[in-house]
Structure formats: structure tokens, C-alpha cells
Amino acid sequence: MRIKNIGASLFLILFGLLYGFLTTRLPERTLPNTPGPPFVPMILTVFLLVLSGAWFFKSLKLDTDEPVFSEKTEHLFYPAAGLGLFLITVILLPWLGFLVSGILFFAGLMVVSGERRPLWVIAFSIAVPVVLFYLFREGFLILLPPGSLLD
Amino acid sequence: MNPDIYQGFMQSTMPTSLIGTAIGSLLGLTVGMIPGMTISAGIIIVLPLTFVLEPAISISLLLGLYAGGMMGGSFSAILLNIPGTPSASATALDGHPMAMRGEAGLALGTSIISSFAGGIFSFACLYFIAPSLAELALQFRAPDLFSLVFFGMTVICSFATKSLIKGLLSATIGLILVTIGQDPIMGNPRFTFGDPNMLSGIHFLTAMIGLFAIPQLMDNLIDIVKRGGSFHADSHFGKIIPSLADFRAMRVPAAIGAVIGTFIGILPGAGGPIAAFISYDYAKKMSDHPDKFGTGTIEGIAAPEAANNAVTGGALIPMMTLGIPGDPVTAILIGALLVHGLAPGPLLFMEQADFAYTIIFSFFWANIFTLIVALSSLRLLVKVLATPKSILLPTIALLCIIGSYSLRNSFFDVYVMFFFGLLGISMQWLRIPVVPLLLALVLGKQLEEHLRVSLTASRGDVTVFFTSPFSVFFLCLSVVSIAWPFISEKRKKRAVAVQALK
Numbered sequence: 343m344r345i346k347n348i349g350a351s352l353f354l355i356l357f358g359l360l361y362g363f364l365t366t367r368l369p370e371r372t373l374p375n376t377p378g379p380p381f382v383p384m385i386l387t388v389f390l391l392v393l394s395g396a397w398f399f400k401s402l403k404l405d406t407d408e409p410v411f412s413e414k415t416e417h418l419f420y421p422a423a424g425l426g427l428f429l430i431t432v433i434l435l436p437w438l439g440f441l442v443s444g445i446l447f448f449a450g451l452m453v454v455s456g457e458r459r460p461l462w463v464i465a466f467s468i469a470v471p472v473v474l475f476y477l478f479r480e481g482f483l484i485l486l487p488p489g490s491l492l493d
Numbered sequence: 494m495n496p497d498i499y500q501g502f503m504q505s506t507m508p509t510s511l512i513g514t515a516i517g518s519l520l521g522l523t524v525g526m527i528p529g530m531t532i533s534a535g536i537i538i539v540l541p542l543t544f545v546l547e548p549a550i551s552i553s554l555l556l557g558l559y560a561g562g563m564m565g566g567s568f569s570a571i572l573l574n575i576p577g578t579p580s581a582s583a584t585a586l587d588g589h590p591m592a593m594r595g596e597a598g599l600a601l602g603t604s605i606i607s608s609f610a611g612g613i614f615s616f617a618c619l620y621f622i623a624p625s626l627a628e629l630a631l632q633f634r635a636p637d638l639f640s641l642v643f644f645g646m647t648v649i650c651s652f653a654t655k656s657l658i659k660g661l662l663s664a665t666i667g668l669i670l671v672t673i674g675q676d677p678i679m680g681n682p683r684f685t686f687g688d689p690n691m692l693s694g695i696h697f698l699t700a701m702i703g704l705f706a707i708p709q710l711m712d713n714l715i716d717i718v719k720r721g722g723s724f725h726a727d728s729h730f731g732k733i734i735p736s737l738a739d740f741r742a743m744r745v746p747a748a749i750g751a752v753i754g755t756f757i758g759i760l761p762g763a764g765g766p767i768a769a770f771i772s773y774d775y776a777k778k779m780s781d782h783p784d785k786f787g788t789g790t791i792e793g794i795a796a797p798e799a800a801n802n803a804v805t806g807g808a809l810i811p812m813m814t815l816g817i818p819g820d821p822v823t824a825i826l827i828g829a830l831l832v833h834g835l836a837p838g839p840l841l842f843m844e845q846a847d848f849a850y851t852i853i854f855s856f857f858w859a860n861i862f863t864l865i866v867a868l869s870s871l872r873l874l875v876k877v878l879a880t881p882k883s884i885l886l887p888t889i890a891l892l893c894i895i896g897s898y899s900l901r902n903s904f905f906d907v908y909v910m911f912f913f914g915l916l917g918i919s920m921q922w923l924r925i926p927v928v929p930l931l932l933a934l935v936l937g938k939q940l941e942e943h944l945r946v947s948l949t950a951s952r953g954d955v956t957v958f959f960t961s962p963f964s965v966f967f968l969c970l971s972v973v974s975i976a977w978p979f980i981s982e983k984r985k986k987r988a989v990a991v992q993a994l995k
Contacts, residue, residue: 393662432894478899
């Protein structure tokens, strides 16, 4: 807990400094004694720096050091794979569209979730995205993206 | 009869609204009872629908889901000793021992009826308190509104978190994210880096999907590795309806739970789990046989179940009258209303009073339908526990993408949703609470607007916040809520020291 807290608080301090720097470049209002666009961001910069600093010093005082991950490393493989799949899908979505990327994503996530029967994976990964695609497209008139590669 | 009340009642009883409520209740009971699938997951499933449905139907659907989800959590707590939602944790203490004794049906029946009683009591409070509170809130000026929103944020940082620093940090990060986009007073772009997508800022529903759904998906994947992908519970659990003697036994604890739950629901951030445990504790103290608590007694189920369902109506009071959400679900309700151009707050009762009453009566129907659906299809619902998570998780993940995309038909929102998912995972890893951040995303713009309007009107004089009694009252409450964790920690330390001396 100590290491990750110190790391995170230092990151937030750096982020606070960057945010403060960007705030100073915002346009000022000309009317005297009235708050302009940078007013609230400036207050938030101070808040963030003070709180991150307090967290940093509090973390330094912690004497016990827990492991960085509360779960066993082998337990983290599947969530990491799931997250990776999610990222790839989000990136490919504009090109492949909802239907194709949805089918691939669904199949991948089913396997990551422990499904090992090929027939089930194929059947559900096609059926669910297709049903959702047409349900939203035709039923609720939400035009899900078809994908620029398939246009 | 007040025409707005009549109109609201009629709108809530339209067949489409009632169907929406029934579907919401069924879905809520289903997601609530599956361990790892919280009410937020259910909301994400229906969220894209709420953008296209009529506001009255959307609200009916979401309220049905809210009430159903709260009740559903107790089913798995009783049958599997795994609470479906955090609010059902206290129910497992007595519910599961009863199930182990072969009285699962009675435990489930007690939970259903107590939940209904708690929900109906909180509906009555909502019906009678909300309009008067809204009338009072109409007198608030910009400084009062700033202090009120500020109080809402401090109280959630203080009560909803274990560490005040982390709670305040979470809220500050949320407020920083709100500053992206056009500034609310002058319309100047801030932190947009020239990207037109950033001009309209971050929609908090997109953020909410990422913050809640993605970490939950990851948790479920870890859970599958550890425990397997589905749960099995026996659906032959005997009689469900309690006897007259059982009704007598659950009367007082259910009443305690209903009152405590409604009161705690009004406080932003406190929520169902706290209400359930406090009610359980009070019911135990007031019982003639407190030693039986924890061994499987219906009083131990009635109190927490009435409390966690009463929280729902309680949480709707500040949401509807002041525009302050008490928990993530009410925050989503605000978002669903805003999408339709309806802003919860005192003006809702003035400008669209009929719709305000539609919400109130929809909540009443949500409780009625949850009771009917739960009692009539309990045995079928329990079978849902066996649904493999390898199908549920990818479906929810796909709905996250649909939900975030369909909000503004933009890929940018899908990227934002994923970013917030990563942020949610990081915050969970660092044990930083997510709820203050969500509240900051909902209230941040208002907070800045009221602050800047107040200071502009007073020519930069900060004493404007100390001249109005309402503002002073809320600021004092804010100070108390910030100081409270320090006071309670000192009291705990003193109690430990006294015990050590003994």
C-alpha cells in the first residue's frame, strides 16, 4: 500500500502542477473583482496540490508495506486479457463497426470468462451482437456504427 | 384534488409506464440477485433505451430497476450467503442460517414483504416531504445553492469513504474533469486542446458507465477464476408467505428499518449498507431476545430489508427537490432526466409539477410491481442464478459500448468511457472511492456556476456566503461533516484507551 500510495500521490502532484500551468494560460476576464474562467481551476489546483501533498506525507508514515496487488498474479491474467480485448475493440470500432467488432469481442470475452465449448462461443458471439445490433437499430432507432471499412 | 397530482398519477398509470415499471422490476430483481451484478449493471443495460423512450417510461423503468435491485440482493444473500448487492450484507446474517435450517422460503418471503413495507413508507415520505422541501428550496439564492451543493459534496466525501483525504481527492479529480469544455458562465473553451469533441465536456453518464461497469467486469473475471462462472441454488424452498405470528414478529423491526432507511437515504452518500446495518443493530437492541439475532430470526431479516428499500425513496427526496443525488443510481436518474431536458431540483415542482408527481407515483408502482413480480416468479428468478457469467459479462460489455456511443452518436464518448474504466480500476486499486468523483461530475458545473454568480453579484465579496441563514446553515453542516471523521476517530481511540485501562 505504501509504495503505490507514494507513487500515486507524486503523480497527482505532477498532474496538479501541469493543470495549474494550463490554468495560467486560460483567458482572464476584464471586469474587476469578478471571477473569470481560470478562477475555479485555480482553486482546484490548490486543493489538488494540498490534498496530494497530505496523502504523500501520510503515506510516508505508513510502516507496513502490503503487496502492490491484493490478488495473486495468476488471477490477474484474465482481467488483463479482458481489458486488452476491450481496448482493441474500442480502437477497431470506427473501422470494423459494431457488428463485426462486437462479434469478435464477444467471442474473445466468452473465452476469457472461461467458456471452452466452441459451439457455444460461436453461437452466442454471433447471436447476441446481431440481436442487439438490430434491436437498437430497428427497434429503438439508435444507429449503431456499421464501420467505415465495410461501407 | 391538485391537478398536477392527478396528472402525475395518470401519467404513471399509463400502460406503457406500468409495463416499463414491471420490466424494470424484473430486471432489477435479476441483476440484484446475481452476485457481482449490482444495480449499476442493470442501469447500464437499460441506459441506451432511456435515451429513446418517453421520459415517463424511462423513469418508470429505472425506478422499477432501483426498487427491484435492492430487493433482489437479498435472495442470493439468503440462499447462497453471498449478498447480491452490498445493501443485502446484513440480511445474510440471519437469512442464510434460516435457509440452512430449511426455512429459505420463509426467509425470502420475510425479505420481500419487509422490503415492500420499507419502500412504501419511503414513498409516503417522498410524497409528503418532497413538495414542501422543494417550496423551501425555491427561496434559495445563488450563495445558498453554492453552500448546499458544497455540503452535498463534503458529506459524501466524509460519510461514504474510509479516508477523508482520499474522498476529497476523488471529488477534486471529478471537479477538475468538469472544467473540461466550455466554462458555464462565459462559454470560453477550457482545456479542450483545440478538439471540438472536448467543447461539450465530459458527459457524466459516459463517465459513469466506465467508472462502474469496467471495474465490475474485471472483478467478475477475477471471481470466475477463483469460484467459477455461475451459482446454483435449490428452488424448492417451501412456503413463502409468512404466518400471522411471523407478521407480528416482523412488525416492529420493519418499522425501525423503514424509518432509519428513509432518513439515511436522504443523507447523500450514506446509502443502503449503512442503513441496513444500523437498522439491524437497533432492531437487535429493541428485541426481547437479542441473543437469537445471527442464528436465523425473521426480525434480523425484516429490519435490514425494510431499511435498504426505504433508502431508495429517501434518496429520491434530495434528488428531486434539491437536485443532489444520494447515490450512483439517483445520479443516473438525474442524467436520464437531463437527457430529456428535465432538470431535477426545486424548479421541477414549479415548472413541471405534473412530471415531478409522475416520478413519485412511478416509485409507488415500482414497489407494487417488485412485490408482485418477486412473489409470483421467485422460483423462476432463483434459476437465473445459474446463468453462466461467460454470457452475461460480454453482453454487459457490449451494452457499455452501445450506451456510451448512443448518448451523442460519437466514438469520442466510447473512448471517454474506456478512459473512465481505466480510471475506475486505478482508483479501486488505490482504494480511492469512486462515488465522490461521480457526484462531482454531476454537481461540478452547478457548483462553479453558483459560486461565480454569487461572487459576480457581490463584486467579489466573499461575505455574501455568510449573510444568508440558509448558506450559513449549509456551510456549518459542511464543517461538521468534514470534522466528523476526526471526531469519531478520536472517540474510537479514547474508547480503546479506556478499555485498555480496564
